[in-house]
Amino acid sequence: MKIILKQEVSGLGTPGDVVEVKDGYGRNYLLPQGFAIPWSKGAEKQIVTIKRARSAREIRDLGHANEVKGQLEGLSVKLAVRAGEGGRLYGSVTPAEIADAVQQAGGPAIDRRRLELPGHIKSVGDYKVQLKLHPEVAAVFTVKVTAAK
Structure with missing residues (x-):
């Protein structure tokens, strides 16, 4: 299952990353908890917004x-x-x-x-x-x- 992360998930990635996870992990944990959204062509456009919001609250360097x-x-x-x-x-x-x-x-x-x-x-x-x-x-x-x- 391909998903786009909305929050940092330890051992998986940071917000805006497109990752491949097992179906059960994505469907039963990441999506219901709000940590990710399903990947699609339309959702791909949201990556820029997610990364911009992340950079605003992230430590600069x-x-x-x-x-x-x-x-x-x-x-x-x-x-x-x-x-x-x-x-x-x-x-x-x-x-x-x-x-x-x-x-x-x-x-x-x-x-x-x-x-x-x-x-x-x-x-x-x-x-x-x-x-x-x-x-x-x-x-x-x-x-x-x-x-x-």
Whole structure:
């Protein structure tokens, strides 16, 4: 099955790429999640629009990526969430919450879709979170999850 990616999919490609995937993967996962659209001659024309939108929010170059990496790695990110006894959270921490916490801590605006969490964050503690800034640059920073009072 031939598809056009609308978002970055780890191990597959970036927005605007035309890729060939197995029918079940495309039909049952990529299309329903909104990660891709089916390829057609008409959809081929949308690639330019997808790539233009991507370049508007993307890190400009390797130097800019390293600059943002330096900002993030020197940042102390704290996130207060509701928790029960023993430090168990009600629900889990989402990438969107982490992106907001980074901005509140004085960091740059980041794309939540580029965050890679170490599994589901469901308890209080310190967690290493990775942010892919550029194909060659990834920033790793610590998020301190605490119980809200």
